Amino acid sequence: MAYSLPKPGAASSPTKRYFLYVRKSSEPDDRQVLSIESQKAELLRSYAHLPIIEVIEEAQSAKAPGRPRFERMMARIEAGEAHGIIAWHPDRLARNSVDGGRIIYALDRNTLLDLKFGQYTFENSPEGKWMLSIIFGQSKYFVDKLSKDVKRGQRAKLEQGWMPGMAPLGYQNQFDAATGAHTIISDPLRFPLVSRMWDLMLTGAYTPPRIVRMANDEWGLRTRKRPHSGDKPLSRSGIYRILTNPFYFGWFEYGGQLHLGKHPPMISEEHFWQVQKLLGRKGRQRPQSQKEFAFTGMIRCGECGCIVTAEEKRKIIKESGKERLYTYYHCTRRKTGVKCSQDKATVLL
Numbered sequence: 001m002a003y004s005l006p007k008p009g010a011a012s013s014p015t016k017r018y019f020l021y022v023r024k025s026s027e028p029d030d031r032q033v034l035s036i037e038s039q040k041a042e043l044l045r046s047y048a049h050l051p052i053i054e055v056i057e058e059a060q061s062a063k064a065p066g067r068p069r070f071e072r073m074m075a076r077i078e079a080g081e082a083h084g085i086i087a088w089h090p091d092r093l094a095r096n097s098v099d100g101g102r103i104i105y106a107l108d109r110n111t112l113l114d115l116k117f118g119q120y121t122f123e124n125s126p127e128g129k130w131m132l133s134i135i136f137g138q139s140k141y142f143v144d145k146l147s148k149d150v151k152r153g154q155r156a157k158l159e160q161g162w163m164p165g166m167a168p169l170g171y172q173n174q175f176d177a178a179t180g181a182h183t184i185i186s187d188p189l190r191f192p193l194v195s196r197m198w199d200l201m202l203t204g205a206y207t208p209p210r211i212v213r214m215a216n217d218e219w220g221l222r223t224r225k226r227p228h229s230g231d232k233p234l235s236r237s238g239i240y241r242i243l244t245n246p247f248y249f250g251w252f253e254y255g256g257q258l259h260l261g262k263h264p265p266m267i268s269e270e271h272f273w274q275v276q277k278l279l280g281r282k283g284r285q286r287p288q289s290q291k292e293f294a295f296t297g298m299i300r301c302g303e304c305g306c307i308v309t310a311e312e313k314r315k316i317i318k319e320s321g322k323e324r325l326y327t328y329y330h331c332t333r334r335k336t337g338v339k340c341s342q343d344k345a346t347v348l349l
Contacts, residue, residue: 084114091139100136161262170194301331
């Protein structure tokens with residue numbers, strides 16, 4: 001259903017003007033809420049007779065203040081651009097005490113005159129604001145209770161030997177409908193490929209960047225596809241996360257502590273620590289320089305967009321025999337699948 005915006009410079013109408021606000025987050029408690037498009041279609045159908053000056057869509061949780069589009073909408077209401085808000089339910093507007101109190105205070109000051117909902121009837125009266133505050137309080141209670149329930153569930157999983165969260169590459173999460181248990185099993189497609197990466201690293205003849213190039217280009221390794229991400233080549237940082245993760249020898253880190261897992265290990269603990277020695281410094285890629293350079297962090301490569309890094313080298317000048325210090329700035333070439341031809345540039349200090 002089409003809706004029109006007021007023309008710039010047009011005289012303001014005494015009729016109440018509305019923002020239509022729709023929100024959906026990826027949190028578990030939002031799974032039963034209509035999608036943004038469904039909310040928008042239902043509300044436009046129900047309130048087609050009202051002057052809606054803009055539809056505002058936001059895909060962010062409301063359990064904490066700070067939603068940018070909500071903040072801008074409230075600022076515009078306080079500036080007099082609109083007088084009301086249309087939303088699917090009060091919990092689409094606020095699930096925290098700050099945003100809920102801000103809406104009620106705007107009603108008290110008459111900067112906000114009306115609220116329309118698809119699943120709730122509101123009247124701008126002392127009784128209506130009292131009931132609205134109860135609804136906001138219920139929404140906050142639900143979020144707080146959900147957070148407590150999630151933490152309790154995570155503690156239960158830890159006690160049972162299962163890592164909370166998403167399984168790393170080579171494994172996949174599994175839900176057993178019969179027992180209601182969330183477990184982690186081997187990924188039949190990626191488990192052999194990741195295991196092969198460990199085998200190559202253990203030979204000592206391959207570096208992690210070379211291994212990740214082989215895995216992506218020759219073996220066709222891709223990360224697991226998720227609703228909004230995945231199905232991409234493994235990054236250089238990704239292989240270091242794999243090679244330093246104790247999950248692959250049967251343990252996992254959670255809450256700053258190591259826990260023994262029930263998932264099938266990919267390698268032995270002995271082989272894991274052997275790889276850590278090959279990497280150096282307990283599995284880190286290499287010791288990081290503490291030297292700060294003038295332009296690092298400020299500039300990127302003009303060809304591939306990667307960060308430009310720097311290193312110092314000392315050279316002897318043939319003519320004078322004196323030692324000179326040079327700083328070399330060059331592209332890090334960190335992006336996988338992107339070839340960069342930029343050579344090193346020098347700056348004389």
